[in-house]
Amino acid sequence: MFKKESIIQLLEKIGSKLPVKVTAYMIGGGALSLKGLKEATKDIDLVLQDRKTLSTIKDSFEKIGYKIDKGLFKEQVYKDAVFVFLDKYGSRIDILVDVVCGMLKLSKDMQKRAAKYGSFGSLDVYLVSNEDILLFKSLTDRPQDIKDIRTLIDAAKLNWDVIINECVSQHRKETKWIFWFYEQICRLEDKEGIPIPEKSRIFKVCLQNWDKKPRDWMCDFSEEQIRKHIPKEHQGEIINSLRKNKQYQ
Numbered sequence: 001m002f003k004k005e006s007i008i009q010l011l012e013k014i015g016s017k018l019p020v021k022v023t024a025y026m027i028g029g030g031a032l033s034l035k036g037l038k039e040a041t042k043d044i045d046l047v048l049q050d051r052k053t054l055s056t057i058k059d060s061f062e063k064i065g066y067k068i069d070k071g072l073f074k075e076q077v078y079k080d081a082v083f084v085f086l087d088k089y090g091s092r093i094d095i096l097v098d099v100v101c102g103m104l105k106l107s108k109d110m111q112k113r114a115a116k117y118g119s120f121g122s123l124d125v126y127l128v129s130n131e132d133i134l135l136f137k138s139l140t141d142r143p144q145d146i147k148d149i150r151t152l153i154d155a156a157k158l159n160w161d162v163i164i165n166e167c168v169s170q171h172r173k174e175t176k177w178i179f180w181f182y183e184q185i186c187r188l189e190d191k192e193g194i195p196i197p198e199k200s201r202i203f204k205v206c207l208q209n210w211d212k213k214p215r216d217w218m219c220d221f222s223e224e225q226i227r228k229h230i231p232k233e234h235q236g237e238i239i240n241s242l243r244k245n246k247q248y249q
Contacts, residue, residue, distance in 0.1 A: 001040040002091065004033050008120075010044070010064075010093075015121025017060040022053045023124045025106055025114055027136045031127045032148060034117055037155050042144075043092040047106045051097050054083075058095075061085045066093065103139050104170055104177065113162070130156040131163045138184040141220070143191075149184070150192045160198045164205060176209045178202065179217050186221065186229040203231065215245060 002010070007030055025048075026034065029041025048054065058068075066085035069092075083095040099105050106128075114126040128136070134152050137145045152158065167177050182202050189196055206213065218226055218238055230238055 001042060002030065002033065002044060003040045004036070007033055007041075007044065011118075011120040011123060011125055013064045014057070014060050015119070015123030017063045018056060018122035020053070020056060021122050021124065022048075022057055023126065024048055024057075025111065025126045025128055026117070027100065027106075027128050027133060029144075029148060031133055032151065034127055035130075037130075037151055038148065043094060045094045045096065045100075047096045047098070047100065049098065049106070049111070054095070054097070058083055061093065061095075100136055100139065103175075104135060107166065107170065109166060109169070129162070131159055132166065134158065135163060135166060135181070138181050141184070141187055146184075146188055146191050149188055150194070153188075153194075153196070160201065164198075164202060168205060171209070176206075176212045176214075178205045178209060179213050182206055183218060183220070186218075186225070189229070190225065199229075215241070218242065219245075 024046040026044065026046055028043070028045040029038055030044035030046075032038035033041050048057070061083070066087050069084050069086045085093045085095070110128055110132045111126070113129040113132060115129070117125045117127045119125075130152050134149055137149050137152075139145075164178075167181050170177055182199070185196050185199050185202060188194070189199070218230070219242055221229065223239055226238055226242075227235055
């Protein structure tokens, strides 16, 4: 587990081995730890703006004892990681370029919202905003991500306009992220037992993109949960669609 002090020590070691200036954006649990919102994290995620400095930062990690773990690339969540480093104790650092989990990009607006945490030798580290950490945390349904989202909602005054607008701005023709974000908000309510007042706003954006909703949207939810989270006038459509696709027996 990385605590704040050990993250800083790691950044100092990496920066001391870099021959040129490198800018990295920290997302996820590492950023929460440096912000004082989380005591420790199992892994650190660093996002680079482009591939120009990849070999340089790879050499830096290897010089301080980290090795690339190719086996982890079999897991879907790591397939967009350029490098996954492990040390002899099992500590992990993921290096990504531009796109996280094949889904959200580190957009220009995200970069503008990020705050510089510090310079460590030749390594400049920026922490993405709490709003953007929440968005990145919405990409998976891992229990720890749900807990981290709860932490952000409890501890930080979030700008939901920023969250929703960024989510919509990253829509692609074939993928409307707002639907997956809504799913995560529903999971949060179920697992943490807290109401999210902004959920109705998020659902309205879903309605604006209703003809583009994924076929398997809400497929991980029971019929009872769907009746809880989907407004009454749309419940039948969702349930019938999932039944048709054999999501429900």
